[in-house]
Amino acid sequence: MADSSEESNRKGGHVGPDTQDPTLQPLDALSDVSESSSEVQEAKRVEVVTKGWCSSSSGYHSGIGTSEVSHGELVAYDVSLTCEEISDENDDSDWDEEEWPVDRPLPLPEWGCERPELNFGNLSQYESFIIHIQEHLHKALATQCYDTVSNFVVFGEEYVSQREEYPCLDEFYRDYDPPMLPGRYTCVGLACDLATKLSTLEAQYPGLKDATYQVSCEEEIDNVDWYCSTGVPPISTCEKEHVLVCIRIRISDRPGMLLLDPGYHVGEPITVMEDGLYPQSGIIRANTTKSNIIRTYQYHYIQDNPAFVVWEVLEERDGEVIHEHTSLIHTARPFLSGIDVAERRNLAYPFKTLLGREHTGKLKCGLYFPLRECSQTNITFFHYLDGLPHHTRVPLLYFAKSKDNADEEGMISPTVEAILATVANGSYRSIDDLRATLESLASLLQDQDFLEQLAQLDKAIDSISKDN
Template structure:
């Protein structure tokens, strides 16, 4: 059913502005009214900001198992000789075809309506997806072995990075939540965009000053690795500037609001995870030195002791090398995990492992929810898979309980663990991988 709203020669329909049928768990009259209000708001914004960009057809963002990388404006970065990673890059500027607008709200309650709808989509997505660098790791290894090459570094540079809707890390999770939101409100494709993040920046002043030097963050001298990516959307609430941040890669179940004046609806500090011995709190603010960045602060509390870390999110421009730089960087990282999250972002089941030089010392940890709110957590050496035809009974029992919490069949999980053991036990591959990871770490050490 098409509902037309005419403004001059431009007509808006409900398929272009917002598809209310695709909002999850929206059954109450209040929720439907909220969606209708947002539809009208976006209709007005589209007329105001994108009058000259109406094309009559909607770009597709994802099919059943892949993403349209053109829609996300993803490109390959320049790779200088001797540099361990391609150089990051961003959309050119306000005149660029892929530049994003500022979504304006007349009142806080208008923004709250959209924020609530987006969080509903985010909660559903966190439940339905995994954070998974294990399958990506195994796929990388198998592709390398098929080439019969001996030099991993040269293969790493030419590897065609697989991006699908099954095996997610931060970049594809960011693409997934964008896709799901745009399914409801297609107009938001003009506002949502991928952003880059440099984690645990040692000196914010030095890092930010480098953006003003010749070449800025695009320079090989910037020594950035951009190991994380998320989603941003610039907003204005009654003239007050802000940005919305979505980070499903770190299991954050909130549509975080960052206001320049730090007044409501600014999110401020919130508890991301709380365990008996560790509480982790996050806070996002515009960086005082340069508002092109949002500072992401992390506070860890262990007993009476607290420690702090800061990362910088570059929100000024869309990040166009998220796959070529961030996914590639994470392929050779020395830690792997496969994790299930609930709707609020609690990680309740999974496998994780450090990648260590000596395969005889390689181990993995698996964990899952047990009866009576127990957290079951066990560690095994990878040599339990030395006989590929027989997994020890005690290991298999845990895999049997873990599999359904990972939404996997027991046999599928067992085969994945065996494949992972094959990778970990290939000493030459692991040594080369860790060497590449070290080169990246040395390159970015001053950040």
């Protein structure tokens, strides 16, 4: 699971580590970025009402709560990230030992019953269907960012506020019920949101809703044959850090799967046929933040075991292979633990990203950083200027003071403010909103005890899948 490239796919990462890149410029070297943010327009904002989108979690409930997946256009989460306390009377935090063994850092994953197929009489019908699916996928990519920063900040601030009751992070982590933050989704929320929007095609394609479900993915598998030796993943070694949308299909009596992966910014529907023949998808060019990295994906069924789809990842730089790995998608049954396992695992993952995408999945702007103590953390911002990618490292300490206080002390950089406005605009939030998140992050990462416990938790989770 160690990073092996400039832009790694290490489990749950979705973007690369904070390593040197030829396009990366330190703050004081970036002279070609406009110092004015007046040309950057704030994204369209819509009112979001958080309602009870059902989670299978059993634990501490934040005041934010889980959310109803959105049907809106550009979605922005514009309420305080501070959660209200919940009384002990509403605490249902007890996990059964069979659901979450006491010596395991994550709950055991659960799967539902096999879903029916969506049948197509011929290829022409399926090709028309794919056009409709791609329209919804493109809209989802263009209107939803990928965000693992916001849920981490909420989680961290909740723990700090509850430290008297939970001196040990492990205990709080077990009781915490991760919320879905509208407009600030990880792969879990993005998959759920897309699946809900696809349900509008039910009238045109009866049976689509029943054939559509979330599926789990285990990333970077070494022992593929062992992992796929039965019809279900080896539960005791599952991390299940990624989820996708799956539609079970049959075309002229030929079985297959249609996969959609908004969490990895895949801009086209992925067709995987058991016989490997058309309309089986070929090699798909993936999206990265680095112009000198070429990443490709390829998918196919495991031979003699249609319960799994192989996802092969290849990365090249200057024509040389720099990294390759195999991930496995369990497509046979719906994954019921998206929030309990995948979202929860993401909270402890030591690399965070916020990414704005175009409708094709191309990454247009964003930021990323490893989790370190505040004084040692640099936020890498990236955006496009005159069609060229620009990366700028900004010390997190820049956001350790409020803008008003920093302005009074003459510590505001027009260059950073312009970049911040660009990234905020591209991730569908206001500059004040993004700044508030980074200020909260700076405060949180000054808590050495929290960081040490978080690193231990991440290490324990990593150990679950060490033999995969």
